[in-house]
Amino acid sequence: MTKVQIFDPAMCCSTGVCGPSVDPELTRIASAIFQLGKKGYTIDRYNLANDPGAFVENNKVNKLLHEKGTDCLPVVILNGEIVKEASYPTTEELAKWYSLEETELVEKKPLTPLQFIQIDNK
Known part of the structure; x- marks a missing residue:
């Protein structure tokens, strides 16, 4: 079974929707x-x-942080091996790792916009 671990930099949330600006990359990976x-x-x-304990306990990530500092984050580990540094996996990579189609990892948008109906409450 595929095992993916992502070691994120220090941030207040994993979605990227907090703070003054939205990080589209964080939004994409969270989705x-x-x-x-x-x-x-x-x-x-x-x-x-x-x-922080997870960063200390993982010898590969700990070593990388000591060698390169926090600029190497995020670190992505696939089945125990570091496969990416300083960037998140692409949707294509995630699909490949989990034997899925890329379209399965993209949130489906409604086909038609929602319409609001005003109800007259007399």
Whole structure:
């Protein structure tokens, strides 16, 4: 079974929707992880601010942080091996790792916009 771990830099949340500006890359990866979760897959995610022990306990990540500092974050580990530094996996990479189509990891938008109906309450 595929095991993916993402070691995020220190941040207040994993979605990228907090703070003065939205980071589209954080939004994309959060959405892809959410879609994987709906399919029963799990990605372990660790935030340096909230889970510092995970960074210390993982020898590969700990070594990388000592060598390169926090600029190497996020670090992505696939089945125990570091496969990415300083960037999140692409949707294409996640799909490949989990043997899925890329379209399965993109949130479906409604085909037609929602229309509001005004109800007259007399």
